[in-house]
Amino acid sequence: MSTPENTEIRAIPPTVLVHQEGVIAAIALIGLALQGGISEGLAVEGGPLTAVSLGIVAGLVGFAVMWVLRVFRPMKELERWQQRMVAGWSATDAVVIALFSGLAEEALIRALLQPIVGLVPAALIFAALHIVPDRRLWLWPVLALVLGLGLGWVFELGGYPAAATAHIAINLLSLLRLRVAAAS
DSSP states (O other): OOOOTTOOOOOOOHHHHHHHHHHHHHHHHHHHHHHTOHHHHTOBSSOHHHHHHHHHHHHHHHHHHHHHHTTSHHHHHHHHHHHHHHTTOOHHHHHHHHHHHHHHHHIIIIIIIHHHHOHHHHHHHHHHTTOOSOGGGTHHHHHHHHHHHHHHHHHHHHHHHHHHHHHHHHHHHHHHHHHHHHHO
């Protein structure tokens, strides 16, 4: 299914995304509670400082890879679409969405699902959550798959705090850059 080229993509109100991520977080927390414990699922591997540091480095690497890829036509199309999605967002909106999405999605995909299904299936589920009904934006789920594999590996090394920190860093840097580009 493809969206016609003349269809205008409207900005998504940040509150819609906060609600969406809240549902994802609730599902993750209920699943973790039923699985044996929330604190075990969200635990850190190694020390908290090491985990957060790993997450920051991984987030910077993930953002850098996407920044380098922006010269390719499919990435340019994806970025134009994403810029229209965030048009009018404040910096606070970008920070809140980055925090909520990183925390909620990592709780669901990495903390809850990855220990059950494994790294690759969890990354595939993460990619599936990023499919949009426009064939021109095929790159988004592909990037999500690659980043999902990376985030899964970070989860294996540093636990939930590392993966969530990496996800937040990628989203925060990306959303702030997209927001500035949309305003210019």
